[in-house]
Amino acid sequence: MALYRVKQFVWAAGSYFKKIDTEFINKYLDEDEKKLFSRLNHNEKHHSIRVCKEALDICKNKKTSLDTNRIAKAALLHDVGKGEFGLNIVEKSTLVLLNSLTKGKIKKYDNIKQIDIYYNHAQKGADILKEFKSYDQEFLDSIRYHHSNKKISNELLDVIRESDNKN
Numbered sequence: 001m002a003l004y005r006v007k008q009f010v011w012a013a014g015s016y017f018k019k020i021d022t023e024f025i026n027k028y029l030d031e032d033e034k035k036l037f038s039r040l041n042h043n044e045k046h047h048s049i050r051v052c053k054e055a056l057d058i059c060k061n062k063k064t065s066l067d068t069n070r071i072a073k074a075a076l077l078h079d080v081g082k083g084e085f086g087l088n089i090v091e092k093s094t095l096v097l098l099n100s101l102t103k104g105k106i107k108k109y110d111n112i113k114q115i116d117i118y119y120n121h122a123q124k125g126a127d128i129l130k131e132f133k134s135y136d137q138e139f140l141d142s143i144r145y146h147h148s149n150k151k152i153s154n155e156l157l158d159v160i161r162e163s164d165n166k167n
Contacts, residue, residue: 021049028052028072036128037076039083043092047167051075054163066155074142078160081125081143085117092118122147 052075095118098106110116126144129135142157
């Protein structure tokens with residue numbers, strides 16, 4: 001796991017946006033969704049694109065009945081709750097380490113903005129998307145619970161969790 005975290009750090013440090021990334025986002029998100037997506041810092045945008053590509057591969061390989069556009073949209077938007085207050089690469093790395101060292105006990109300090117975003121971005125993202133009134137409960141749950149261990153029967157959530165965990 002530690003080696004994987006180093007890999008994530010390198011991905012984040014070396015990420016920058018290219019024309020192909022913009023084209024990929026334009027393929028799946030409407031104008032309002034692109035505005036939400038644009039609030040993410042560049043590291044989170046790249047993470048979301050990797051999650052999206054992985055989710056599409058998972059569905060292709062498992063031959064699920066999920067709609068490709070729906071999968072891509074959920075994957076690209078799964079972390080929009082982080083757009084409220086973006087964590088830079090050092091803050092995020094520090095929080096990942098502190099979370100591991102404290103076995104999650106750092107969560108009780110969610111009055112600190114960085115900790116609040118780290119732990120509560122999924123709920124915040126679902127709340128933001130709920131305001132659009134264009135997403136069904138399954139979609140919102142795939143955003144809300146993508147970091148939760150809660151057992152929910154939701155194929156879209158399963159794909160988002162799996163692809164997020166790989167990226």
